[in-house]
Amino acid sequence: MTNKTFIIIISIFLIQFFLNSSYTVEPDEVLENQKQELRARDISKNVRCMICQNQSIDESNAPLAKDLRIIIRDKIKEGNNDKEIYKFLTDRYGDFILLKPPLKLSTLALWFLPFIFFIIGFFIVFVNNKKSKKI
Amino acid sequence: MAPTLGNFALWLSLFFAIFQFFTSRKNNKLKFITVSVNGLLISSLISFFLLMYVHIVSDFSVLNVFQNSHTTKPLLYKISGVWGNHEGSMLLWILVLTIFNYFIFKLYNKKNSAFISKTLETQAFITTGFILFTILTSNPFERMIPAQENGLGFNPILQDPALAIHPPLLYIGYVGFSAAFSISIATLSVEDGEKIPWHIYMKPFVLAAWTFLSIGIALGALWAYYELGWGGWWFWDPVENASFMPWLLGTALLHSLIIVEKRKSLRAWVLLLSILAFLLSVIGTFLVRSGILTSVHTFALDPSRGIYILIFAALLGGYSLILFGVKSKRYFDNNYFTFFSKEGSILINNILMVVICSTVFLGTIYPLLIEALTNNKISVGEPYYNSTVIPIMIPAILVMGIGPILGWGKEDKSKTLKKIFPTILLTTIMTIFIFLIYQSYSVIGIAGIILAFWIISNNLLILIKKDKNCSMGMIIAHLGIGLVILGITSSSVWQEEKITKMKIDSETKIKKYNIVFEKINEIKESNYVALRGDFLVYDDKKNIITILKPENRFYLIKNNFTTEASIHTNLFRDLYIVLGEGNLNDGWIVRIYYNPLVIWIWIGSLIIFIGGIVSMNINLRKLKILY
Structure with missing residues (x-):
């Protein structure tokens, strides 16, 4: 087998495996307007690849992730703002699709507890300190 | 024969x-x-090495070997394959x-016989729990009848030297906290605990755990960086969180122990922290092995394992926390802290470490809580951690x-x-210097660089001044942290x-480098075939720097596909190339990172790591003085 045919065979062989491996944005998706492309990347990094484990669509090569990347770019070209795009995504897929959970009643604890932990931590120390004797 | 013996051991x-x-x-007969301590050590050594032996000789009458090994696998990975799967890793844990x-x-x-006996009793309880778990739910010596000709192979992305030693290092970390836990339980339990220098006993164990956990996490990140192929190295994956x-808490514990030693304060706090650090290690194991969290670390999943560990963790946690509640009173000290002092700064950092830990814990389990309570699914990913953890990390x-x-x-x-003042000066100079090179003005960038040099220059100056108040291990480790932040x-x-x-x-260009796609080669190895691209890298003066050779591998046995990034490293930057999909006519997708x-x-x-080892040495000497 010549070198060239071997390469062709392997490339064909490998293609199917690319479909479920971890790859990212492909060159043909990239928008010409750099500002828009950057926006698309920022949004994609916050959108979960629904069929992957803990990956954003920006990092994933799953077909669904690719579709979503293209949809996001189309929406940007149509002039939608970020908020509208996120709304479109959550209407379709639910909050699960956002890697940064939106602030809602059910996520209040998630977003504010760290801050409250912080206050409580210092509060306990201050109160303890007030009670204690100086040495 | 060997599997039967292993099972027996x-x-x-x-x-x-x-x-x-x-x-x-x-505690009557030494x-x-x-006999029991030595017997336990020897029998678990024997069972561990017998499992290693059956992996090396590829004994496919053992289910564990059949499922995770193959005759064509290189020897190193036959050995690391012992702990590269759930059952074997439990044996390593034991x-x-x-x-x-x-x-x-x-x-x-x-x-100290009463005190050490109590510690050994607790340690024996933990060990019994894990051995029972292994025997009941995950026995690596389980046979398969009839024996098979060959095995199913081993996940190829795990066939890697860094990942071969990553689990043992992590386990030294997790399990090291078990010793601190046991010592803490003993301190709370025995009558005259206040008179025992328990913190001197505890410190080397905490240091060992922390040091090995640190390097274990770093190796995992290094592996993710060059193996997963998208240029990142930390993904806030639940399993990473389980080690973080x-x-x-170990970091907080380590520093609080200094205050216990020097000021006789924070004793109850240290006892609590050492309990929590180990409990978190066990809960982390539960999260990983039960499969209730989806993660990139896929272990063989089985709900009965999760239930066992959950019950075990609840038992350990319930007992230790109740014990703490009842018996910790005599360890509460009412010493005043001035914030502007060494102990004050340690105290502040203690709070911050615990707050970060709670935040990470919250983010890890929150999706589970929401799903259980409201039936909705949410994701908590990198953006959440970036916007909560980083602001606490900065102070x-x-x-x-x-x-x-x-x-x-x-x-x-x-x-x-x-x-x-000299530190501030040095920090300013270095920060300006870095910005002249990279010419980027992102706020997080500026903050991070200032913080990095703040740490680096402070510790360099301490080193130069030979400040006797500072231990060598501390300076080295802090210097390391500064570099990591950088x-x-x-x-x-x-x-x-x-x-x-x-x-x-x-050809294509990234920064000042010109990259020429020279050719594509086929590679045939014993356990995979691959396509390899050769990329010539030239700098702006047209000198050739290196040839980068990223690969796409196909592992025949596991039907698995991996990409091997190719990286050229120097002290200033990495050039990182990944070969993507493609063919001779249309070309290949290539991703290049600077x-x-x-x-x-x-x-x-x-x-x-070196700082930790140095500090361990110092603290072991303190321990020897007691004898």
């Missing part, structure tokens, strides 16, 4: 663990304790437990820079200002990425 270790529990509980158990036993003498949480690092140069008790503010900041803020389609002989200063993450981690 495993049962024998169960016997010795239970025996140790009862003999050390009564002879019995000696082995590390019994080694720590042995070291605890070595501390035994006439004066004990690390954070912690600021304090970390100044803490070591403050004195105990009270510190004069103007004197301190004079002391830190690497993290610059590689995440100034990373450049280029995704392009390249045909053979075409990652500034990324190597300092790994150098820094190594320096942290």
